Amino acid sequence: MSPITGKALVAGVVGAPVRHSLSPVLHNAWIEAARLDAVYAPFAPPPERFAAFVDGLRGGAIAGLNVTLPFKEQALALADEASSPAAKAAAANVLVFRADGTVFADNTDGAGLLAAFAAQAPGFDPAAGPVVILGAGGAARGAAAAFADAGAPEVRIVNRTLSRAQAITEALGSRVGALGLDRAATAFDGAGAIVNATSAGLADGQVLDFPLEAAPKACVVMDMVYKPLRTPFLARAEALGLATVDGLEMLIRQAVPSFEAFFGQAPPAEVDVRALALAAIGAQA
Numbered sequence: 001m002s003p004i005t006g007k008a009l010v011a012g013v014v015g016a017p018v019r020h021s022l023s024p025v026l027h028n029a030w031i032e033a034a035r036l037d038a039v040y041a042p043f044a045p046p047p048e049r050f051a052a053f054v055d056g057l058r059g060g061a062i063a064g065l066n067v068t069l070p071f072k073e074q075a076l077a078l079a080d081e082a083s084s085p086a087a088k089a090a091a092a093n094v095l096v097f098r099a100d101g102t103v104f105a106d107n108t109d110g111a112g113l114l115a116a117f118a119a120q121a122p123g124f125d126p127a128a129g130p131v132v133i134l135g136a137g138g139a140a141r142g143a144a145a146a147f148a149d150a151g152a153p154e155v156r157i158v159n160r161t162l163s164r165a166q167a168i169t170e171a172l173g174s175r176v177g178a179l180g181l182d183r184a185a186t187a188f189d190g191a192g193a194i195v196n197a198t199s200a201g202l203a204d205g206q207v208l209d210f211p212l213e214a215a216p217k218a219c220v221v222m223d224m225v226y227k228p229l230r231t232p233f234l235a236r237a238e239a240l241g242l243a244t245v246d247g248l249e250m251l252i253r254q255a256v257p258s259f260e261a262f263f264g265q266a267p268p269a270e271v272d273v274r275a276l277a278l279a280a281i282g283a284q285a
């Protein structure tokens, strides 16, 4: 490991809780391989003091932060300037602290999602057909914006609470439509991709039973959840012969532009961060 000196660049991830975040594993592996004088640390401020935490970093103490639950929306609100993807997603997963004390918000989740499709479903063309997003939280909104920007002719948001899906439609425009859970089979008809962006089952062991058999054989199915790596949703898609993309690939791909924003260079390609992340979550490749 390269020595960390007094000149070291510092970046990190902020969340509550943050202890399960894989970001320190990814970024510190890249830092080590690139022999950078840098460190990437986890931060878990009390949620009610998040604004004070961010303000305290305006002094230039650190280069930037990745932001995870539950702070992504608040991070955007606290920033002085935001990228177009962050504004469209209404959430930031990256904060960059500039030398003049201002804070720039970005969102690399959408780019990470598209890069994960490119890596694991190389034949997939976002412009080729309708894309279905399951869920209407922050991750769903960012995914809908990314697919709309990538040329999807139609984005169908399917959510338990219809009004939340409709709010995304209103924000993102006419190519984005909203449906309730009972219309999932209709939404899957003719779909080029289906993305699970719900948090169902994360805490309560509940598994959502979507009618994936209504999807065309060429449809690509993606799950943002990556613990376990092969979620019941992805296993079901595979059993139906559909191509799949996993949430870990999205997590890794969103980290690439984050690393560039913090450390001013691309992460070294030779490190197998996927293997490191799989080991950290105790999963099989």
Ligand code: NDP
Binding pocket: 069, 109, 112, 134, 135, 136, 137, 138, 139, 140, 159, 160, 161, 164, 197, 198, 199, 200, 201, 202, 206, 208, 224, 225, 226, 247, 248, 250, 251, 252, 254
């Ligand atoms: P939110 O809490 O903002 O949204 C959760 C969504 O899930 C809502 O639409 C909610 O519906 C729906 N939902 C929750 N429980 C159920 C249920 N039992 N039945 C039906 N719908 C349900 O979460 P986020 O948008 O921030 O994150 C969503 C998921 O994406 C999480 O699992 C997160 O870990 C993952 N994620 C993964 C990333 C990656 O890099 N792989 C990046 C970002 C997120 P309702 O509106 O009706 O409450």
